[in-house]
Amino acid sequence: MKKNFLKAMITAGFVVSMAAAPVPAAEEAVSPVHVCVHDPSIFEDADGTFYVLGSHTASASSEDLIQWKQLNFDYGNGKDLAFYGTLQETLEKPFRWAGYDDGDCSRGGYAVWAPDIIYNPYYKWEDGTEGAYMLYVCTSSTWRRSCISFLAAKEMMGPYSFGDTIVYSGFTKNGEFDGSSTRDTTWDNDYLNLKELVGLGASAGGIDEISDNWFNADGSWNHTYAPNAIDPNVFFDSSGEKLYMSYGSWSGGMFLLELDRETGKAVYPGVDGIDERSGNFIDRYFGVHLIGGDHQSGEGPYITWDPETQYYYLYCTYGGLAAEGGYNMRLFRSENVTGPYLDAEGNNAADNKKSGDKYGIKLIGNYAFYDQMGKRAAGHNSQLNASDGSRYLVYHQRFDVRPQTEGHEVRVHQQFMNEDLWPVTAVYEYRGEQPENYETEDVAGSYEFVNHGRKTSGDMLETGMVTLGEDGTVSGSAEGTWEKKDSGKGYDYVTMVLGDVTYKGYFFRQLKENNDPEPVMTFTCIGDDNTCIWGSRTDTLDGEMLTGMAAEALKKEIIAAVKEHGTLPSECMNCQVEWRSSNEEVITNEGQINAPAEKTKVELTAVITCGDTVLENTYNVTVK
Numbered sequence: 001m002k003k004n005f006l007k008a009m010i011t012a013g014f015v016v017s018m019a020a021a022p023v024p025a026a027e028e029a030v031s032p033v034h035v036c037v038h039d040p041s042i043f044e045d046a047d048g049t050f051y052v053l054g055s056h057t058a059s060a061s062s063e064d065l066i067q068w069k070q071l072n073f074d075y076g077n078g079k080d081l082a083f084y085g086t087l088q089e090t091l092e093k094p095f096r097w098a099g100y101d102d103g104d105c106s107r108g109g110y111a112v113w114a115p116d117i118i119y120n121p122y123y124k125w126e127d128g129t130e131g132a133y134m135l136y137v138c139t140s141s142t143w144r145r146s147c148i149s150f151l152a153a154k155e156m157m158g159p160y161s162f163g164d165t166i167v168y169s170g171f172t173k174n175g176e177f178d179g180s181s182t183r184d185t186t187w188d189n190d191y192l193n194l195k196e197l198v199g200l201g202a203s204a205g206g207i208d209e210i211s212d213n214w215f216n217a218d219g220s221w222n223h224t225y226a227p228n229a230i231d232p233n234v235f236f237d238s239s240g241e242k243l244y245m246s247y248g249s250w251s252g253g254m255f256l257l258e259l260d261r262e263t264g265k266a267v268y269p270g271v272d273g274i275d276e277r278s279g280n281f282i283d284r285y286f287g288v289h290l291i292g293g294d295h296q297s298g299e300g301p302y303i304t305w306d307p308e309t310q311y312y313y314l315y316c317t318y319g320g321l322a323a324e325g326g327y328n329m330r331l332f333r334s335e336n337v338t339g340p341y342l343d344a345e346g347n348n349a350a351d352n353k354k355s356g357d358k359y360g361i362k363l364i365g366n367y368a369f370y371d372q373m374g375k376r377a378a379g380h381n382s383q384l385n386a387s388d389g390s391r392y393l394v395y396h397q398r399f400d401v402r403p404q405t406e407g408h409e410v411r412v413h414q415q416f417m418n419e420d421l422w423p424v425t426a427v428y429e430y431r432g433e434q435p436e437n438y439e440t441e442d443v444a445g446s447y448e449f450v451n452h453g454r455k456t457s458g459d460m461l462e463t464g465m466v467t468l469g470e471d472g473t474v475s476g477s478a479e480g481t482w483e484k485k486d487s488g489k490g491y492d493y494v495t496m497v498l499g500d501v502t503y504k505g506y507f508f509r510q511l512k513e514n515n516d517p518e519p520v521m522t523f524t525c526i527g528d529d530n531t532c533i534w535g536s537r538t539d540t541l542d543g544e545m546l547t548g549m550a551a552e553a554l555k556k557e558i559i560a561a562v563k564e565h566g567t568l569p570s571e572c573m574n575c576q577v578e579w580r581s582s583n584e585e586v587i588t589n590e591g592q593i594n595a596p597a598e599k600t601k602v603e604l605t606a607v608i609t610c611g612d613t614v615l616e617n618t619y620n621v622t623v624k
Contacts, residue, residue: 029431029511033067034409035060036074039114039300039380041233042394044387045156046119052382052394052410053135055113057081065392065412065430075110083135083151083160087112091139094149094165097191099139103181111140114231114300114380120243122261123152134264135160136245138230142179144221145170146229148247150264166266167247167257167286168192169229173219185221187214197285202270207284211272214285223251224294227286233302233382234259237337238310244337246290246314249299253292253353254316255283256303256338278339280350288338291316291349297356297456298330300380303337307385309421314341314349317379318356323398323406324458327377330360331422344422344530357454361530363393363425365452366400366460369536370549372514374400374460378411383423391415393425400460418504418526419493427522427534428510435491435508443484443494443507443521444470446574447535448549449477454530465553465573466535468523474498478533494523496533503527512536516545539574543613550575550608551617558604562623565593568604575610586623599624 037054044050053059056074059082071082078087087110088100095101098111105111115137123132132152140146147168151160170178171194175186187210188195200206216222227248234245243261248254258267266287273282280289292298297318305312311333319326332341332349341349343360352359368374381395397411412430415423449466464477474480480498484507487493496503505525512520521537538549550572557569568591570577581587582603586596601622608615 029517030064030066032429032431033069034411035068035070036408037070037410038074038396038408039231040382040394040396040410041114041116041302042382042384042392043117043119044384048387049156050384051117051156053083053115053117054396055115056110057084057087057112059083060410064432066432068410075112078110083158084112085159090151090160090162091137091149093162094139094147097139097147097165097168097183098141098145098170099147102183103141103145103179104143105141106180113138113140116233116382118234118236120261120264122243123264124262125154129154132264133160134163134234136232136234138232138247140228140230141181141183142170144223144228144251145178145181145183145185148229148232148245152264163264165193166259166264167229168194169227169251170221171214172221173215176220178221194285197268202268202284205268205270207268207270211284213272213283226252226283227255228252231300231380235303235305238305238307238312242337244303246301246303248290248292248301250292250295250297252286252289252295253350254290254298254301255287256290257287275338277336278334278350280339289350290314290339290341291332291359292352294353296353298352302382304383304385305337306391306423308389309417311335311421312337312341313383313423315381315383316360317381318360319377319379319456320458321377321379323376323400323404325377326366326456326458327379327398328365328452328456329363329379329381329393329395331363332360333422344420344526344528347530357456359530361422361526361532362452362454363532365450365455366458367450367452367534368400368460368463369448369450369512370463370538370552371516371545372512376400376458376460377408383415391417391423392430393423416489416491416506416508418506419487419495420504420526422504422526424505424524424526425532426508426510427524427536428513431511433508433510433519435506437486437490437492438484438507438509438521440470440484442509443492443523443537444468445521445537446476446539447521447523447537450534451478452532452534462556465538467574468535494525496523496525498533501527501529501531503533505533543610544615546573546575546610547608547613547615549573550577550610551606551615554606554608554617555619558619558621561591561593562621565595565623567591567593572608573610575608578607578609580605580607587621593623596623 037058040052059071135151149165150163153160171187197206228251243259302315314332334341364378377398384392449464466476478498484492503525523535
């Protein structure tokens with residue numbers, strides 16, 4: 001029954017619209033239970049259970065995408081692991097080439113990274129039965145010597161048996177060692193499948209001969225052309241008939257290989273060429289080049305087909321994965337599985353080699369809302385088009401803490417399509433909310449505002465304030481206009497024009513990521529310049545919260561005014577502000593800042609009034 005159900009889903013491009021429901025009442029809201037799974041790949045089983053599998057053999061499960069249960073922690077002792085069994089036995093073949101007691105994983109260590117799992121109803125077992133859970137996993141010893149293999153099982157929790165290793169990287173003509181390894185890297189050694197493929201020839205499913213493109217003049221590995229064989233993502237195309245795997249990280253970029261759906265093995269192109277639909281080049285062994293090259297930023301490709309929009313969406317992550325490395329997710333789309341994959345500006349992902357920040361919609365930067373933990377390095381995501389028609393972005397999230405650590409957790413944010421058919425990510429993590437159609441008075445007001453920008457940077461983004469007026473104006477940190485209209489899908493589209501950028505998204509009342517039980521209105525939009533903006537409403541909060549937020553926001557206002565010798569604001573976040581100065585010659589009680597003859601320190605007190613709440617906050621200011 002399970003096999004037939006899933007086969008029907010794949011073939012029909014099955015989608016069910018999810019009925020809208022309001023934000024759960026505070027007493028009904030489910031509190032999230034977080035888990036640690038780096039590079040999480042999401043999977044929904046036929047029984048409704050959700051799984052994430054990630055690097056270092058970590059995995060978790062959930063019944064609702066909110067409360068998660070850890071299945072595997074990172075490696076452990078490498079024995080009796082869910083999905084993997086005993087690593088040295090299950091992955092014995094790929095470990096001959098990379099991933100165990102060698103290079104970057106020396107002294108008995110492992111490097112098992114970024115798997116992806118899929119149910120393949122067409123897989124044929126030796127006993128004649130069909131259908132398998134297929135786990136594609138990469139092992140790696142250096143940043144270039146890696147390989148991708150697959151495991152198969154008849155049940156989700158296994159046991160899984162080893163299938164084969166289908167693509168290798170980091171091989172050479174000269175056999176040189178890489179990193180701290182003493183492994184022979186010659187392309188025709190018995191660790192790899194290349195000698196066998198050349199022996200078969202292209203007409204028999206192999207390749208005609210090795211490619212000079214794979215090697216530098218001295219016979220070493222040409223990492224600027226060829227991929228690092230890690231980060232597999234396996235999916236069916238729009239017909240539900242063809243199986244593909246995207247993969248790759250930095251090096252020569254990210255590639256696409258067709259897989260034989262009955263065996264799970266690669267269908268190698270055999271000869272080099274140019275893809276007719278995308279214009280992308282085809283490597284005889286590695287497949288169609290999709291994005292990146294010249295060892296520029298980019299890893300973790302993840303492609304999903306969306307039956308409603310008729311687009312393939314390609315996600316990947318730029319930057320360094322550490323908390324201060326600027327890790328950030330990017331988004332492209334294509335009408336064809338092989339591309340071209342374009343962003344909101346129309347840039348082709350395949351051209352992304354030298355000026356990376358120009359390419360792809362940047363989804364999430366490093367940001368912080370008031371009274372919530374700051375977020376850093378959101379990335380290496382997967383994306384779920386669930387069986388009920390809902391959509392989710394799933395990724396690992398690091399945090400802005402002092403001293404800075406590399407702790408991370410899985411985050412799940414719901415997505416809804418905007419008017420231009422881009423999946424736009426909700427501001428806060430999923431807690432069971434669904435958007436509704438709202439009245440103008442529900443959404444007009446003041447919001448904390450984040451523009452995630454385009455830049456790959458480890459810096460925290462500036463959080464500003466904007467006010468959406470009932471007259472359709474936007475004022476504050478960004479200025480322009482806004483309007484909303486019924487999407488016909490149970491929620492409202494919003495369009496904002498800020499400067500020369502048009503943003504499209506939706507309004508969504510959500511629970512914040514702190515202990516506040518009251519939901520707030522948010523907006524989230526994608527711009528035609530590849531940036532995303534988020535807003536979280538503030539003027540519906542109580543006076544104590546608002547005054548505290550205003551006190552924090554005034555720090556930036558004071559700094560800006562002092563630099564310009566300007567005037568301090570009399571209003572902030574819809575709160576009234578009065579000033580008292582310890583030196584009125586330099587800063588008057590009316591807030592006028594005058595240039596002193598020499599550097600002068602001033603004690604400045606803000607009297608902040610929000611409704612019936614009054615707060616006095618003191619700032620020590622130096623005026624030059």
